Amino acid sequence: MPDDPIVECVPNVSEGRDPAVIAALAAAVAAMPGVRLLHVDSGVDAHRTVFTFVGPPEPVGDAAIALGREVAARIDMRRQRGAHPRLGALDVCPFVPVRATSIERCARLARRVGATLAHDLGLPVYLYEAAAFDPTRRALPLLRRGEFEGLADRLRDPRFVPDFGPRLAHPTMGAAIVGARPFLIAWNLSLDTSDVDLARSIARRVRTSGQTTRERSGLARHPGLLPAVRAVGWGMPSYGHAQVSLNLLDVTVTPMHTAWRVVSEEAEAHGTRVIGSELIGLVPLEALRAAGRAAVAGGQDTPDAALVAAAVRSLRLDALGPFDSSRRVLEWAMDR
Template identity: 45%
Template sequence: MKKIVECVPNFSEGRDSGVINAIADAVRATEGCTLLDVDSGYATHRTVYTFVGDPDAVVQGALAAARVARKKIDMTRHRGKHPRFGALDVCPFIPVANVTMDECVAVSKAFARKASQELKVPVFLYEESAAGDYRRRLPDIRQGEYEGLAERLKDPRWKPDFGPAEFVPAWGATATGARNFLIAYNVNILGTPNQAHRIALNLREAGRGEDQPGRLRDVKGMGWFVDEYGMAQVTVNLNNYRVTPIHLLFEEVKREAEALHVAVAGSEIVGIVPLESILMAADYYIEKEGLFLYEERSRIRLVIERMGLNSVAPFVSEKKIIEYIVADPPDEPLAGLSVRRFIEEISARTSAPGGGSASVAIAAIGTALGAMVAKLTQGVRKFETVEPQMQKSIPVLHELTRSLIPMIDADTSAFNDYMEGVRMPRDTPEEQAVRMARMQAGLKTAIQVPMAVMRHGDRAWDALCEVAKYGNPASISDVQVGAKALETGIWGAFQNVVINMADVIDPAFKDEIMTEARAIETRARIKCRQVLEILDNIQTTFLREKR
């Protein structure tokens, strides 16, 4: 599995497009790095870059960006509204996929060591990389900002972790470390910066001091005025969006603003966000307003509208949500074909795709037909009385259909491990034993694909029965075809399990899997018959009423 680390360096330049672009180009030119976002602020005089790569690549990308900043940014002339103490003010590394926090700590230290040696600048470690608790928080390290840095570096307690304990006027200092995913989030206020700051003080964890803590945990924040927007903002960092999610912060700001008789005019996410944080907000508004939304895109759209995420710049999901940005195109050579080409592939003089892939496609068609009829029934005035049943069934059938489609290709590639075992050497007893073990492991892996198809199909029956009972009677034939398709798809997957199990020598595995498979196959026949009986009765009544 590919290791992905996110790096979010913040540079003290938000006005000179030449410098901003040069730093971006340095990241883009680094092999293994993908630049995801560049977010500049004129008033803050700061640009936040977001890029991802493997652990080694992100170190090189951050170094490349820092080299440009060393040549082109002069902190002696810098003025901006955002707290800062260096040209490369802060450079966090965040685990995204298949990477531990400890690995990101090591990445941050590797960057700190190389940057301090090459650029001859002081570098501090913060967050999870900090040497002591008093150096963990960025505001503590950055206290006094650039203007107070020369005096601070004279204090032995604030000796840099890497590099010289000397003031470098053109650069200042840099903080780097490993941390959890941080969401930079601003809520727009049609009021004064003082009012925005007052709201921030009430909400941020530090509050107004130890005696007056704020209400929300893991939140850092302040209020300011952004000239290019013509609005004040409550600007926050959500250090742990699972503790204080974005929608909670937004709703609390609205509450505070109402008490001050000022209006909230939407909000903005700076940089990128995890999909989970957006879907958490969607769940909140869906429950609060009693809505019925099941498609991911619709849920995201709801959040954009309710939180005003388009208020100052377009919120484009493909550019703002990290899972969408880094997602590789689906490896679906079969599922991506046209229906004609897929059938022609099955008919070709090759063993794959064969009955396994066909069975998955047939099962997916079965669940899709059920989903279609439920969606055509839901929201129709004459079927208002069955709305609860449709709202319960639609998400199940919709998601099962989406989950089954990729298995069309998974079935065809399921024998890769087994075939690798077949090709292994077998000249000695030892080689034969290793080969047999690999082949057996490959067979078990291959069997799990049709078993997954059977399990997914089995989960559809209750929802399909509800659609048969309460769905639009004009679509009876669609549900009938769906039920028979689902039964056939499960039966086909079962036959794949049976034929592959013949060569498995592990009796415990055989017993466990075959017991489950037979139960699912038997239940499919029973449930299909049940659906058809329901539909036969409804069809008789429906046709009688039409005469």
């Protein structure tokens, strides 16, 4: 029904190379009554898969728990290496309000899921963003610092006690991070170079947190060019080039077309260019509408389909592979 509450869950799992494992994880989600698995996005170089599923809050939470149990049975972090930072096998599991519900409701759901995973699997679980008990531990990069390899040492730090579960790394899963947040756009911009250091330099320039440099007077902090943006640079050998990987935390603050322009300008200043981009998971329709309006003169009265097509062209979302907007725009995927 149009007024029924709908929640999105977007777990990121540290497996992107074994099709049989990925299929089993997807099946665990799809088997939950009332839940729709909308998209599965795997990256070989990142060694990571992002699942997107929606439904009423409690069934979506149950599907996340079922996924966690399947992850525990199939993934061993001691053998996992990829480009993407990760703390554990079920690395991060956010809940997002979509319709007729609130971020507070998603936070309660995240806490239930986190507590259940910790109890059932003996897994350290950290809460982040709106679900965090400790406001100083809301940020995902802070919790992921040190990654899986540094987890045992960090768990000895009294400031890093898990919100649920033991102060001991799970031998194969590591730890999990579960939370609630608004929509986030995960988006990788590909450069016409394989130079990872250059991609990292651009990422430091554009991300909100900026960078710290050592100067004669001591350490100096330089804020980044884009507000509400996280960014890292990495190499994608399967593509043959480096990428600036962005998390757009609020597209009303930094829209996609603004991020594209600024990263393109920085790339050109470094002697290269942006040759295309790829979205990870799904994107809200309004984000592509805004990019389409920026690309189309007098686009205020342009139909949504034309705006999305213009956004795909201007952001080169199809440069690395086909972009099926009926499956990649959240609202349209839900209507299928």
